[in-house]
Amino acid sequence: MRENIATKWQSSQLMSKKDFEVNLYRDKYFKTVEMHSHDFYEVYCFIGGAVDYIVEDGLYRLQAGDVLLIPPNYLHQPNVKDGSKSYDRIVLWINPVYVKRISSPSTDLATCFQKAKEKGAYLVRNSALSEKLVNELIAVIENENSNSFGSDLTAENHVITALTLLGAHYLKNRQAKQAEQSKIISRAIEYISEHLTEPITLDDISNALYTNKYYFAHLFKEETGVSPHSYILKKRLLMSKELIEQGLSITDVYVRCGFSDYTHFFRAFKKEFDLTPKQYFHLMKAI
Numbered sequence: 001m002r003e004n005i006a007t008k009w010q011s012s013q014l015m016s017k018k019d020f021e022v023n024l025y026r027d028k029y030f031k032t033v034e035m036h037s038h039d040f041y042e043v044y045c046f047i048g049g050a051v052d053y054i055v056e057d058g059l060y061r062l063q064a065g066d067v068l069l070i071p072p073n074y075l076h077q078p079n080v081k082d083g084s085k086s087y088d089r090i091v092l093w094i095n096p097v098y099v100k101r102i103s104s105p106s107t108d109l110a111t112c113f114q115k116a117k118e119k120g121a122y123l124v125r126n127s128a129l130s131e132k133l134v135n136e137l138i139a140v141i142e143n144e145n146s147n148s149f150g151s152d153l154t155a156e157n158h159v160i161t162a163l164t165l166l167g168a169h170y171l172k173n174r175q176a177k178q179a180e181q182s183k184i185i186s187r188a189i190e191y192i193s194e195h196l197t198e199p200i201t202l203d204d205i206s207n208a209l210y211t212n213k214y215y216f217a218h219l220f221k222e223e224t225g226v227s228p229h230s231y232i233l234k235k236r237l238l239m240s241k242e243l244i245e246q247g248l249s250i251t252d253v254y255v256r257c258g259f260s261d262y263t264h265f266f267r268a269f270k271k272e273f274d275l276t277p278k279q280y281f282h283l284m285k286a287i
Helices: 096-102 111-119 127-144 149-171 183-194 202-210 213-224 228-245 250-256 263-272 277-286
Strands: 021-028 041-048 051-055 058-063 069-072 078-079 086-094
Touching: 021 127, 041 051, 041 127, 041 228, 051 069, 069 111, 069 127, 086 096, 086 127, 086 149, 096 149, 111 149, 127 149, 183 202, 183 213, 183 228, 183 250, 202 213, 202 228, 213 228, 228 250, 228 277, 250 263, 250 277, 263 277
Parallel strands: none
Antiparallel strands: 021 086, 041 069, 041 086, 051 058, 051 078
């Protein structure tokens, strides 16, 4: 694979382009990335390294050639197990509005993400498909770096081909690779989802699971990469974004999402999304 197209990794989780962007990364001694989400689609092709990857409530122990599909507003995080090995991956970020625009009446290019959500399985493990996807995404980078006539349209065609391949795969294959996770963590996440709008303490969760709270907290952090408290906070913030997008008032939003006061909500929202709740509200109204 050509080294000169690799990009230096940036910690920002914001798209720098309006419609889509593709980056090839190669990193040694990669620094930990906090569990996060974003409002665009992500296709993540794992090329090499020693990495576990969390998507929402599932843990995936990655193998070279694995592909992950990450829908908008889904929590996810890589966990590099051995920093001495080069962590190589190629990543497509793509705006949902753009995906809708380039779809046709008979071909919805968001199908792969929709099916991944329906099945609760975000990993594709198919070496032939993975090779095709990597080649398509490398072609996007090469065309974007080219000044030749039509290179922008050629890049877009390669993005369309990549999404078409993934959609066809999900429609053809009814069985999907499931995440690895202990029953305790699965039940804990289910409990959190059911009680997200209510006060939730570590004691509440451990009592519901009939387990020691210190053992549970350790296991949760080990499997998800975040503490139960951080996970609950991030899920509430994602819920608040969705309610703001629906046009609810900021006051209604923070109360519905289980925040005890506006100040706590304001600070947490600003830290997570780099926007205040009111700024995000006005941004959604302008769209």
